Amino acid sequence: MPPASYNFRMGAITSQPSRSVGQLTEEEIIRRVTANLGQACPPFPAGPGGDCAIFEETVARKFRVSTVDSVILGRHFDSSTAGALAGAKLVNRNLSDLAAAGAIPSDALLSLLVGPDVDSEWLEDFARGVGKAAHQFGLHCVGGDICRVQAGTFAATLAVQGFAHRILTRKTAHNGDVIFVTGKLGGSILGHHLSFEPRLAEGEWLNAQSTVTACTDLSDGMAKDLHGLINPTQDAVIDLTSLPISDAAHQLSKADGKPAIEHALQDGEDYELLFTVAAEQADLLEANFKKKFPLTPLKSIGVISHGTGLIKSRADGAVITGQGFGHFA
Ligand SMILES: [Mg+2]
Structure with a gap:
């Protein structure tokens, strides 16, 4: 069992102003998130830093597939969930859609909606979870956006794209299959x-x-x-x-x-x-x-x-x- 203070320290929301992202500038939040994405985050200009991430076209597979999915505090995880687990879930539920299309992961954009009382260390842990899961499956986090929202709120959206050799989708089964x-x-x-x-x-x-x-x-x-x-x-x-x-x-x-x-x-x-x-x-x-x-x-x-x-x-x-x-x- 973790010590009693574990959830307090690692929970998404903090009651201690000194720990909260409300104390940080937007640039500092971005710097911390980007740093914790680690190897999943390619260097500029293919990664964060410009108006758009810019990278070479991938031509090895004929079809580009894309999907987007979110995790929201209180709906997809609760305030006691470790940041790394919530971050990995965001990546993996998107990649499950790519798996259904038979695609290999390529690039992703990360959008964060962060209340002022979100714990800054929890947020870094969340970014580490995103980065680790993305890197494990060859997904590059090439950019994103951070928006401040009302207290008690945290939501993250990942838009993902990948590539597939052929179209594999729903509603295409034949009778008898x-x-x-x-x-x-x-x-x-x-x-x-x-x-x-x-x-x-x-x-x-x-x-x-x-x-x-x-x-x-x-x-x-x-x-x-x-x-x-x-x-x-x-x-x-x-x-x-x-x-x-x-x-x-x-x-x-x-x-x-x-x-x-x-x-x-x-x-x-x-x-x-x-x-x-x-x-x-x-x-x-x-x-x-x-x-x-x-x-x-x-x-x-x-x-x-x-x-x-x-x-x-x-x-x-x-x-x-x-x-x-x-x-x-
Ligand atoms: Mg699905």
Whole structure:
């Protein structure tokens, strides 16, 4: 256990004016954030210092992909969360979207909204978390912006771009395709939401397999994100007994009495990959994936069929929604 003062010292918000970013000039805040981004931050003019970051065009891959996502104090982490964990989460949830597109990370812009009572050391720790996670996956933080906002507030937004060999996206599955999911699902709130690593290597490999027809990442929960994968003339028919359920989902189930499978279907922030494969190639794809990524669980959980945009249980045809579903009650 950390000492009792740990959270006070490392929390996002401080009651000690001398520790707060309110005491710092904007230039000093930028200097500290940039310094703590470390190796993820390239030197000027490819990095911070100009009106724009300027760097050479990347031409090795045909498609440029971009995405943007935020973390907000009180919503994506709480005031006791270490800065480095919140910073890493910001990077990794963006990179999970890049993984779903099968892209390799390239450059990012960081925007910070900082209240005057944000702890200055916590902010430096946050920047270190951003820098470390970015550097780990080859993402360069090339610039950004810092804005002062009202007390008690901290939010950070990262706009990320990467490059891919081909378009891999949602709603492009064919009827009959087999649905796969990586990892184990549910209970992310117990820790996974701050400690996950984006499935970038898996996504890049899937992008190179022409038999993979659609892909997304799980951020809002399987029951919701599956809707994003199919188009309105398709159903996703799921074998509920095959769903990979995390230990954390079982743990939560014991605490709240809700079946673990409901946690696996409804909990957000799994950051796993959900994708479809042409039926006749599904076994081969699964075998090759497991050879390539022996440590990444992979499960076939159902098929795409002609339908009306629903998620159904294979066993009894019951419709599965994000709000829970009667036959588990
Ligand atoms: Mg996503």
